[in-house]
Amino acid sequence: MATGFWSSTHYKRWIVDRATLRQARATDMRYVGDPEYFIHLSLFFANVITKLGKKLAFRQRVIATAIVFFRRFYLKNSYCETDPFIVIAACCYVAGKAEESPCHIKNITAEARLLFSQQPYGVKNFSVDNSKLAEMEFYLVADLECDLTVFHPYRTLMSLCRKEGSNESQTEAGEVGVGIDDGPRYWGTGEGQLELPDEALQLAWSIINDTYRSDLCLLYPPHLLAIIALYLTLALHTPTKELIMQKSQLSPSDDSHVSPRRSSRQASASSFGSKKPQDFIGFFAGLNVSMPLIATIAQQMISLYSIWERYKEDVDTSDTARSAFCTQTNSPYSATTQGTGHTLAEGRSASHSRVGTPVVETPDDIRKVDGLSVVTPATLVQTLTRMRENRLSDLARHSTGGRPVVINKMLERAQAAG
Amino acid sequence: MSPGLHARLPEPEVDGITRPSSPTTSPKELYAIVSQVGEGTFGKVYKARNTMTNVHVALKRIRMESEKDGFPVTAMREIKLLQSLRHQNVVRLFEMMVSNGSVFMVFEYMDHDLTGVLSQTQFAFSEANLKSLCGQMLAGLAYLHHKGVIHRDIKGSNILINNRGELKLADFGLARFYQKRRRTDYTNRVITLWYRPPELLFGATVYGPEVDMWSAGCIMLELFTKKPVFQGNDEIHQLEVIYRVFGTPTPERWQEITELPWYELVKPKEVILNHFRELFRRWLSPAALDLAEQLLTYDPAKRVTAIQALEAPYFKVEQPPPELPVGLSSLEGEWHELETKRERARKRRKLENALQEHPI
Numbered sequence: 001m002a003t004g005f006w007s008s009t010h011y012k013r014w015i016v017d018r019a020t021l022r023q024a025r026a027t028d029m030r031y032v033g034d035p036e037y038f039i040h041l042s043l044f045f046a047n048v049i050t051k052l053g054k055k056l057a058f059r060q061r062v063i064a065t066a067i068v069f070f071r072r073f074y075l076k077n078s079y080c081e082t083d084p085f086i087v088i089a090a091c092c093y094v095a096g097k098a099e100e101s102p103c104h105i106k107n108i109t110a111e112a113r114l115l116f117s118q119q120p121y122g123v124k125n126f127s128v129d130n131s132k133l134a135e136m137e138f139y140l141v142a143d144l145e146c147d148l149t150v151f152h153p154y155r156t157l158m159s160l161c162r163k164e165g166s167n168e169s170q171t172e173a174g175e176v177g178v179g180i181d182d183g184p185r186y187w188g189t190g191e192g193q194l195e196l197p198d199e200a201l202q203l204a205w206s207i208i209n210d211t212y213r214s215d216l217c218l219l220y221p222p223h224l225l226a227i228i229a230l231y232l233t234l235a236l237h238t239p240t241k242e243l244i245m246q247k248s249q250l251s252p253s254d255d256s257h258v259s260p261r262r263s264s265r266q267a268s269a270s271s272f273g274s275k276k277p278q279d280f281i282g283f284f285a286g287l288n289v290s291m292p293l294i295a296t297i298a299q300q301m302i303s304l305y306s307i308w309e310r311y312k313e314d315v316d317t318s319d320t321a322r323s324a325f326c327t328q329t330n331s332p333y334s335a336t337t338q339g340t341g342h343t344l345a346e347g348r349s350a351s352h353s354r355v356g357t358p359v360v361e362t363p364d365d366i367r368k369v370d371g372l373s374v375v376t377p378a379t380l381v382q383t384l385t386r387m388r389e390n391r392l393s394d395l396a397r398h399s400t401g402g403r404p405v406v407i408n409k410m411l412e413r414a415q416a417a418g
Numbered sequence: 419m420s421p422g423l424h425a426r427l428p429e430p431e432v433d434g435i436t437r438p439s440s441p442t443t444s445p446k447e448l449y450a451i452v453s454q455v456g457e458g459t460f461g462k463v464y465k466a467r468n469t470m471t472n473v474h475v476a477l478k479r480i481r482m483e484s485e486k487d488g489f490p491v492t493a494m495r496e497i498k499l500l501q502s503l504r505h506q507n508v509v510r511l512f513e514m515m516v517s518n519g520s521v522f523m524v525f526e527y528m529d530h531d532l533t534g535v536l537s538q539t540q541f542a543f544s545e546a547n548l549k550s551l552c553g554q555m556l557a558g559l560a561y562l563h564h565k566g567v568i569h570r571d572i573k574g575s576n577i578l579i580n581n582r583g584e585l586k587l588a589d590f591g592l593a594r595f596y597q598k599r600r601r602t603d604y605t606n607r608v609i610t611l612w613y614r615p616p617e618l619l620f621g622a623t624v625y626g627p628e629v630d631m632w633s634a635g636c637i638m639l640e641l642f643t644k645k646p647v648f649q650g651n652d653e654i655h656q657l658e659v660i661y662r663v664f665g666t667p668t669p670e671r672w673q674e675i676t677e678l679p680w681y682e683l684v685k686p687k688e689v690i691l692n693h694f695r696e697l698f699r700r701w702l703s704p705a706a707l708d709l710a711e712q713l714l715t716y717d718p719a720k721r722v723t724a725i726q727a728l729e730a731p732y733f734k735v736e737q738p739p740p741e742l743p744v745g746l747s748s749l750e751g752e753w754h755e756l757e758t759k760r761e762r763a764r765k766r767r768k769l770e771n772a773l774q775e776h777p778i
Contacts (some may be wrong), residue, residue: 004502097491098498100594105487134488141489141521146514148498 005221009147014072016218027078031387039214039304040311040375041384045070045084046213047313048121052092055111056103060209060319065150066095067212069140075218076143079384080391085116085123090136098148105130120377153208156226161194161201194230194283200240204229206321207301213320214304220297227289228297234280236302237324244280311375448515449477449524456531456575456756461493465527465752474527475512479520489521492591497523499567499590507558509578509588528588529581530746532637533574534753536644541749545703546741547583548641553733553740554585559634560724562587563627569593570608572633574640575755583742596626609633611656612646616667617718619657621679628718631727635713642701654684664714665692672717705736 005011025038032038046067053063069091077087089112096103109130116123127133141148196204207229211217216225233240284291308322449466452474456463461479468475480493500511500523515522532551535541543551555577562569569576569587576589592608603623609615615632617625639647647663650656666686667675675681694714695707702710709732712722722730733740751757 007504009501093488094494097489097494102491130486134482134486137488138482138519138521142516146497146521147501148494149501 004149005151005223008149008151009145010149010151011221013145013147014218015221016075018219020075021215021218024075025078027391028080028387031080031390032383036307036310037375037380037383039307041079041380042071042215043213043308043311044313044377044380045088048085048115049088049091050319052088052112052115055115056092056096056108058092058096058101058103059099061152061154062095062099062101064152064154064209064212064217065099066091068150068217069095069144071215071218072147073140073143078391080387084384085112085121085126086132086136087140088112089126089133090140093133093137094140094144094148098150105133109133120381122381151222153211153222153226153229154205156223157201157204157208157229159193160226160230161196161204194280196233197240197243200233200237200244203237203240203321203324204233206319206324207232209319210304210321211301213308214300216297216300224289224294224297227284227287227294228301231284231294231298232301232321236298310373313377449475451477454756455752455754476525476527477515478523478525480523481520493521493523495594496590499593499595503562503565503567505558505561506584507554507586508561509586525588526586527580528578528586530579530749530753531575531755532577532579532585532640533755534758535579535746535749536574536640537758538749538751538753541743541745543641543743544738544741546738547743547745549706549733549738550583550740550742551579551585551641552638553728555587555634555637556724556727558585558587559627559630560728562593563630563724566595566598567593568596568627569630569633571610572630572637573610573613574637574646577637579743579746581747581749583744583746601626611650611653612636612648614656615718616657616660616672616716617678619653620675620681620684623679625718627723628721631713631721631724632718634724634727635710638706638710638713639698639702642698642706657684657686661686661690663692663694663697664716665694666690667716672720674717674719703732703736705730705732708732 028038029035049066049070050063053066058066066088070088073087073091089108092112093103093105093108096108109128112133113126113128115121116126204226208225211225211229234244235241284294305322447469450469452465452467454462455465455476461481464477464479466475466477467473480490482489497511497514500509504510509528510526512524512526515524555572559569559572567590569590570592571589572587576587578586578588580586594604596602596604601624604625606618606621606623609618609629613633613636615629618629636647648656648659650659666689669675694711698707698710709722709727709730712730713727715721
């Protein structure tokens, strides 16, 4: 974590509690019907932003920033009074500029228009006029209070662990604080980094991507989310755990049995190379963070994965860890993360006993998945349209009755943004 | 521009942890515009008074209507950078404010800028005052470079001075974060021509904080001579002007020069000797000459860093010790480059009118 976090606007202004979140949702809540749709909408919008971001060739960090901007905007606005699609386009536009990956406004308008016109979004009236996007950008920047610096868990992850066999720590250009805090982690034991196989690191990275598909990025500081990702990877994902155990057992044995890559690393005489298996429990204990809090957030993450089971959307699975924590074993991604031949179902049932939470296999969930109420992007788009129509007609009814100007302004704004 | 501005979210600045759960949005007329004091990279700068505290602030307006690309990326950079910086020699951004379709940056108010204050004749700086100004500028740069920020536009009008004699670096529209260990490509088109270092004039795109140090050297000389030292008309001429003072660069003085992109295009045609010391002896003390020469070293790798410059004998050994130019508080008027320019334009018009009326 960059040293600037504790003095940043991210920490001071934009980490909120659940009550604030509920308050921000109050208007939408009146129109949404099923409250669980909120969780699906969070997921849905994050996926839309990710899709648009990829079309614009954004790095993961830029996409993550765009999602955070989107979430922050909806702490002050409601879905039913705005057009989330133009907000998404504006979030991507601002994130590109804020993260030193600027993208031309014409390009964003064109890509957004194309993407949103497709099914399931079916947005027919996305404006070709760049000035509409520029206008929305202004509202967005104003509601973000010009706080454009966002911290992400990726950096913490990369400072906590490193890829097996590499000593490089990776940072990206244009990042706040790059180059000033290369010293030992001040909040850890300073004992060095955890060394993980590529697959494990990839899984942790994907779990971080998934935290953005919920409101967790508004509730907790990024370094905690990085630790959650590591924790879930190591403690709950059995294939990864097994993989690490195997490697750890191999590690102290003589060099003739191990692969050339490992031995070359050991030969390079890093202080890390020739030593006993890594002490994972000690590592977490040394992290000077509240482990009960970590466990709580981890549970929230797990329950998210289970709620997502109800949600069906065709997305590029390369950036999510979802399949590693759900029952579907047919995804190509789960096959690659498995590695050791254990089924994912086993991995998950192992997790039950660990965390002590009923995760997915309650009869209730199965019934839903089995077809009673599967949520799809189309359902959500319909819900959004209905919410907005109902809201507008309510506003129209109220405004004739002499409601405060604020409401009228909102209405204008909703229309302007649309 | 209406004098009364509706400020949104005037959140009090409190050090430490303040975490309002949901920001309030009560609009009130918080700032009253007093006058225009400058023209920034992306909008006008006004002097304004906080109607509640009566404290003066500088409002920098970010114009968006004229921008086809919406919120200017330079403004976004400046906001992000300033929000992460806090130093006595870096201008302080109090808050951001949205009003009438414009975004305003609210800065602490600074009475003068360096260009303006050097052009006035009421108040003469002592040797100790000049040393203080030079030291404050270097302290600001040392902080920026420590934070991994290159300013990339150090010049007289971006160096602000208040009536207490405090100097602060401003206008971060061209600044950016750089990576200390890995050098990457940046745009070459930065820094106002007169303050641009030779490596940029030779087309370098891989550079670091040394570019600011050259500009700092130019400013240091300007403190003593009261006007910009290298006033080139274009890139080629700029190099010639520098050669006239420091001589032409040789491979001994600057090894990598031949590898720079435009070397073959703009390389010196004849050999000129270094005349720096003879030219500037009458303005600068021996230790000041030494430091200026180290700042204005051709080879960026050999150029002194801000931290090293602060340890120079000029500051640590040679008399007199630095002294804040507190006498500025008695100075009448406020001196910014803008007024200096206006004054000059007014005189020119007067002269032209006089010439029209009484042709020679």
